[in-house]
Amino acid sequence: MKYTIPFIVFTLISVTAFSQSLRISESSSTRSNSAGEFTVAGHQISMSKTSLGFTSGAASSDLNSLTALSGALGISGVTVYEGGGKELYNSSAYQLQSGDNSAKVYVKPNGGFIVRENIANFLFFDESGSIEQSISNSSQSTEGESVSELAADPAFKTVVLYNPKIVRDQIEGSRARIVKPNWTTTDIFYSGDRAIRFIKVSENGQLIAVVSYKDGEDDKVDVMDRFGNELETFSFNQSVADLRFSEDGEFVTIRSNSRVGVYSVLDGEREGSTSFRSMLHFAEYVPQDNTIIALTADIAGSVLSGVEFHAINVEARAIERQDYSGQLGISDLLSVSLDRTGSNSYSLTGLSKALNLSVSF
Numbered sequence: 001m002k003y004t005i006p007f008i009v010f011t012l013i014s015v016t017a018f019s020q021s022l023r024i025s026e027s028s029s030t031r032s033n034s035a036g037e038f039t040v041a042g043h044q045i046s047m048s049k050t051s052l053g054f055t056s057g058a059a060s061s062d063l064n065s066l067t068a069l070s071g072a073l074g075i076s077g078v079t080v081y082e083g084g085g086k087e088l089y090n091s092s093a094y095q096l097q098s099g100d101n102s103a104k105v106y107v108k109p110n111g112g113f114i115v116r117e118n119i120a121n122f123l124f125f126d127e128s129g130s131i132e133q134s135i136s137n138s139s140q141s142t143e144g145e146s147v148s149e150l151a152a153d154p155a156f157k158t159v160v161l162y163n164p165k166i167v168r169d170q171i172e173g174s175r176a177r178i179v180k181p182n183w184t185t186t187d188i189f190y191s192g193d194r195a196i197r198f199i200k201v202s203e204n205g206q207l208i209a210v211v212s213y214k215d216g217e218d219d220k221v222d223v224m225d226r227f228g229n230e231l232e233t234f235s236f237n238q239s240v241a242d243l244r245f246s247e248d249g250e251f252v253t254i255r256s257n258s259r260v261g262v263y264s265v266l267d268g269e270r271e272g273s274t275s276f277r278s279m280l281h282f283a284e285y286v287p288q289d290n291t292i293i294a295l296t297a298d299i300a301g302s303v304l305s306g307v308e309f310h311a312i313n314v315e316a317r318a319i320e321r322q323d324y325s326g327q328l329g330i331s332d333l334l335s336v337s338l339d340r341t342g343s344n345s346y347s348l349t350g351l352s353k354a355l356n357l358s359v360s361f
Helices: none
Strands: 021-027 037-040 043-046 069-072 078-080 089-090 105-109 113-117 121-125 131-136 149-152 158-166 171-179 185-191 195-201 207-215 220-223 230-236 244-245 250-253 259-264 270-275 281-284 292-300 303-313 317-323 337-342 345-349 355-360
Touching: 021 303, 021 317, 043 244, 078 113, 105 158, 121 317, 149 195, 171 195, 171 207, 185 207, 185 220, 195 244, 195 250, 207 244, 220 250, 230 250, 230 259, 244 281, 250 281, 259 281, 281 337, 303 355, 317 355
Parallel strands: none
Antiparallel strands: 021 355, 037 043, 069 078, 078 089, 105 113, 113 121, 121 131, 149 158, 158 171, 158 195, 171 185, 195 207, 207 220, 220 230, 244 250, 250 259, 259 270, 281 292, 292 303, 303 317, 337 345, 345 355
8 A cells, every 4th residue: 555645744742851862882893993994794995985994996896784895896806805905816707898987886795796787797707717698788778877786775685777767759757676685677667758766675575665756846756665555655855865674674774964754654654753963974764763864964075064963752752862973974885873881872874983872752
């Protein structure tokens, strides 16, 4: 059943101010990190917004959040690195082709990898660097298409290939397909007049969200299971910047650069929503505590300053805020992650410093 949910901002009222607080502390293991140093899976890594410190001159992959494995694509082949930057192996089975600006490498936690080449072709390699399969994601449109993208969970249990834009009859549409274990593909999304902004796969690989847009209309979020069976559809009246599933898959947090909304995947209802005056870089709902944790900040390059954390209890309609005095580094190669460590206690990783948050309402 599909729902179009109007975005209504509730008024948050703090009560009993003297008993409320949001406390922030830095993890001792990352306290000395600069804005360009990140700690992932126990490894300290130098990183800018778009490149790893040990892959200079090559195209870097995202860091795999499970193992901190990464890869670099260059003229000598694909090099896979362990978290600290030590080379694990180099595969010359694929070498960067001159003039192919679409080339990208995706590293699996077992050391295997996937290479995107020539706009829409994906090459799948095993952990020894040997090719397993080649899959073309071309739409064959004579009017053109954008570079194909890949979305997956950290374990690569569910892999989605998608065409963000396909032009037909001068109208931008889009398509998404899942890759099956037998290397066949199945369409899970197609639109003749909506482009795909991005696709997100849940951490456990069980859920897929397709975020699409069309000029003059709200963004749309189609949530489905890993086989493509549609569960819910939500509308969001600002450009969606990120989307996160709760650990149990029952809720989805949708945010723009200034708003966040939480919705139930089970019945389509809105659990809560709010707006922010500063730029919103992170937001996630923790259902066990009925709380949204959010981070706002100014950004210059890959450095966040003027950082403020927000804890919003959607049941009590109460909010706590706390400034963070330091600067934090952020990178496109690493996802920010929130883990619940206890009742109203959380660990935030994926920034240059790991932070511990504790809130009382």
